[in-house]
Amino acid sequence: MNMAMPSRLDIIGLSPDSWEDELGIKQAAANVKALIEQEMKNGIPSKRIILGGFSQGGALSLYTFLTTQQKLAGVTALSCWLPLRAALPQGPISGVHRDISILQSQGDYDPLVPLMFGSLTVKKLITLVNPANVTFKTHEGMMHSSCQQEMMM
Template sequence: MDETGIKQAAEPVKALIEQEVKNGFPSNRIILGGFSQGGAFSLHTALTTQQKLPGITALSFWFLLQASFSQGPISGVNRDIPILQCHGVLDPLVPLMFGSLTVERLKALVSPANVTFKTYSC
């Protein structure tokens, strides 16, 4: 996995959030979301940004660079961020197992009550 590339790819999104905050748009009104790789980057960005965000919603994604996070709860501003994770049971590109492993890891990093995992059979 290209750790440097992943971290660099998150920087423009963090910069966009910072710019919106400077323009007067409160960070607590910016929700990150995405599908597949976009969901993976949204999660990574939200867990590493210095801006307090109100939530993440993502579909069929996985946890990028999870080994770089502590084993216990994260200490960042988004340690209590609500996360809605949805995954297709028959997803041919991102197996359901990846989503299941991601949700279990997330529950160890953020408030478990704030992590919602929904599966869909279509």
């Protein structure tokens, strides 16, 4: 539709201690938050909006959810990680985000976003939100892709 897509963030490395593009991540999250605001102006209550994505999109969805002021319906995060996790709170968050449902899914054979990243992400998420609302599913033999089982969740 000839629209600029300035939601780019750079991935520098594939280890837990790799440098992260903080400016790019925050700018991309601001762009998603602007989309949420636009939908709200169009009459969609924020509590009916679900963020979701695969890989980089899933990472952005998780970060945006944790940094927005809007109460969202939930997050679906596939084959991803939690960016800027060290800058997030160390304990439970309060307010509108505490009881949001999060579905996270990861292949156990993913060479790009290893299962370890998904595991570290879910460990962090359950310290931030109600652990009962966090679902983490692994898919045997799945690489950096999706599968029918994942799509049916």
